[in-house]
Amino acid sequence: MDSRFDVIRFANPATLSPSLERVNQPRLPDLQPLKTNDTLTILTGTGLWAVALVVLLIVQPDPEHRWWIWMCVSGICGGLFGLWFVRRRDRRPPPPSEGPIEPTTAIL
16 A cells, blocks of 8 residues: 555544644635726726737738737727726626625726
């Protein structure tokens, strides 16, 4: 029989107690989500993709690097989808168990 199985099978519970002390400690409270301006974050990222697209359209990369242009278009589309999703999420009323939450994604 392999010796590692002997160690697991015949381990002394008294030697395992230091690692079990953490299990008996009270649980820390759950962290609250950070309040961020999601709309501003998404608009900033989408704007940066748009700037990159304009630069690439002016510079005209080599044919083997034309995918960079489509990467910028994909970033802009992803940002627009994220903007739609966040605004839709903020319009929903909060669940009845929670109190009203101030929307943090409004445009300043």
